[in-house]
Amino acid sequence: MKKILPSKKLEQLPAYLFSRINKLKLEAYKKNLDVIDLSMGNPDIPPDKEIIERLCDTVINHPRTHRYPQAKGMPKFRSTVSEWFLKRFGVKLDPEKEILALVGSKEGVAHLCMAFLDEGDYTLIPNPSYPVYYNATILAGGKPYLFNIEQKDKYLPDFGKIPQKIINRAKIIFLNYPNNPTTAVVEDEKFFKEAISFAKKNNLILCYDNAYSEITFDGYVAPSILQYEGAKDVALEFHSFSKTFSMAGWRVGFVVGSEYIISHLEKFKSFVDYGVATFIQLSAVKALLDYERIVKEVRNIYQKRRDIMIKEFKKIGYIVDIPKATMYLWCKLPQEITKNIGSLKFAEKLLVDKGVAVAPGAGFGSNAEGYIRLALVTANNRFHDTALRFDEVFKELGVRLK
Numbered sequence: 101m102k103k104i105l106p107s108k109k110l111e112q113l114p115a116y117l118f119s120r121i122n123k124l125k126l127e128a129y130k131k132n133l134d135v136i137d138l139s140m141g142n143p144d145i146p147p148d149k150e151i152i153e154r155l156c157d158t159v160i161n162h163p164r165t166h167r168y169p170q171a172k173g174m175p176k177f178r179s180t181v182s183e184w185f186l187k188r189f190g191v192k193l194d195p196e197k198e199i200l201a202l203v204g205s206k207e208g209v210a211h212l213c214m215a216f217l218d219e220g221d222y223t224l225i226p227n228p229s230y231p232v233y234y235n236a237t238i239l240a241g242g243k244p245y246l247f248n249i250e251q252k253d254k255y256l257p258d259f260g261k262i263p264q265k266i267i268n269r270a271k272i273i274f275l276n277y278p279n280n281p282t283t284a285v286v287e288d289e290k291f292f293k294e295a296i297s298f299a300k301k302n303n304l305i306l307c308y309d310n311a312y313s314e315i316t317f318d319g320y321v322a323p324s325i326l327q328y329e330g331a332k333d334v335a336l337e338f339h340s341f342s343k344t345f346s347m348a349g350w351r352v353g354f355v356v357g358s359e360y361i362i363s364h365l366e367k368f369k370s371f372v373d374y375g376v377a378t379f380i381q382l383s384a385v386k387a388l389l390d391y392e393r394i395v396k397e398v399r400n401i402y403q404k405r406r407d408i409m410i411k412e413f414k415k416i417g418y419i420v421d422i423p424k425a426t427m428y429l430w431c432k433l434p435q436e437i438t439k440n441i442g443s444l445k446f447a448e449k450l451l452v453d454k455g456v457a458v459a460p461g462a463g464f465g466s467n468a469e470g471y472i473r474l475a476l477v478t479a480n481n482r483f484h485d486t487a488l489r490f491d492e493v494f495k496e497l498g499v500r501l502k
């Protein structure tokens with residue numbers, strides 16, 4: 101029998117960023133290496149006990165919650181999101197038309213592309229960025245246009261540099277702050293106004309990914325793009341329970357914003373999924389109701405880890421930027437490493453030789469070569485060892501830090 105080939109769209113996609121690292125990680129475990137896994141933004145903190153109790157109680161005592169869920173999100177879920185959004189961001193949302201439950205925000209982003217892109221339509225994607233924007237565009241038959249975001253500009257885009265002839269053929273622009281992988285945050289309101297006006301002028305859906313809005317430090321408060329005038333005409337904002345409530349495996353999130361865009365996303369989703377299990381939706385409601393208590397603790401944990409890791413790196417002479425948000429450190433590699441082997445080879449060596457798994461910058465886009473991303477998803481007492489193992493690899497590669 102002839103080999104049945106996958107679709108050209110699927111073939112076109114590069115191997116998932118983490119598949120190479122995951123493969124090496126498995127080999128490292130097999131070799132009994134003491135692996136420190138800082139590769140994925142996969143929280144190691146368990147969800148709050150009361151959320152878990154709510155889940156167990158619902159699953160055991162409310163058999164109706166095992167039936168098909170309401171795909172757009174049950175009324176209780178949507179009304180709780182709307183109350184939380186008003187309290188947190190001061191933005192009023194219509195629970196009927198401006199909120200949609202998602203099986204995680206990744207699902208929503210991917211399906212948004214499929215709902216709106218025709219063959220050859222462009223999306224505008226920051227380079228570097230969370231890889232799903234690129235991959236989902238390809239799977240939907242679209243064309244990604246990558247625009248660079250640079251450290252010297254605090255990783256904010258210069259919309260003026262995107263060619264007008266591309267913009268004219270584009271339907272979606274993706275923006276994400278607090279940013280994965282760079283950890284950048286927006287501190288100047290002007291950015292939001294510019295982004296909204298750029299999307300309006302060019303008839304673009306502004307897809308604002310706010311997955312890390314609650315993982316912020318040192319008093320920084322991340323805004324919602326919907327706080328800014330005119331946003332609801334063009335923008336969708338994606339939120340996730342994965343990071344905020346350490347519920348990554350539960351697969352729940354939501355999207356809010358433009359009624360028009362949401363109605364089409366909802367229509368598309370009705371053909372491919374049934375939404376989030378009712379018992380998960382009810383647990384997510386509990387999470388939002390207890391938001392302040394839970395998030396305070398989560399923030400403290402990541403902020404403490406951030407400070408420990410940075411201090412440990414400093415001890416070996418490796419200086420990295422202090423992020424105001426996210427669960428990551430975005431670390432510039434010493435020049436000789438970038439020049440001689442690059443971020444992927446460095447990450448592979450670190451993992452194979454020393455058992456430390458990190459994400460190579462190159463996996464987030466060509467403009468992120470020379471960086472690696474560390475996810476702070478391990479216990480505080482592992483950061484000392486992490487720094488020592490970095491030190492060993494740096495020395496083996498002839499890097500002089502001090």
Ligand SMILES: Cc1ncc(COP(=O)(O)O)c(C=O)c1O
Nearest residue numbers: 204205206230280311340342353
């Ligand atoms: C920027 C960004 N958006 C979305 C997601 C996915 O979130 P979810 O688990 O809700 O699908 C991630 C996960 O790493 C992310 O980094």
